[in-house]
Amino acid sequence: MSILAGADEADFTFLKKQTGATSGNLSVQIDKLTSAGYITVEKGFKGKIPRTTCRITEAGQDAFRAYVEALREYLSVK
Numbered sequence: 269m270s271i272l273a274g275a276d277e278a279d280f281t282f283l284k285k286q287t288g289a290t291s292g293n294l295s296v297q298i299d300k301l302t303s304a305g306y307i308t309v310e311k312g313f314k315g316k317i318p319r320t321t322c323r324i325t326e327a328g329q330d331a332f333r334a335y336v337e338a339l340r341e342y343l344s345v346k
Contacts, residue, residue, distance in 0.1 A: 272307060272324040273332045280320040298322060306331055 271278055271286055278286075284294050298320075301307045306328030310321045324332070 269301070269306065269324070269328065269332050269335075272322060273329060277321050277323045280322070283322065301328070304328075304331075 271283060280291075280294065280298075283289075283298075284291060287294065289297070298307065298309060301322075302309050304327075306325060308323050308325060310323070312319055312321070
């Protein structure tokens with residue numbers, strides 16, 4: 269989510285490289301985020317190569333901001 273929160277879109281290969289996740293694990297996470305309405309997924313081709321592109325939704329942005337704020341509050345408690 270943090271990668272998508274800072275970008276307009278990211279493709280599967282980029283997300284896999286940035287996270288170090290396996291293809292299977294990343295696919296599961298993408299499915300969960302899509303089901304929650306936090307991201308959208310577009311499948312297509314770049315030339316003859318399949319391409320899966322993910323974009324964060326407004327609901328995803330809101331949820332990520334709330335998560336970051338909750339972490340900040342947690343870390344500021346002494």
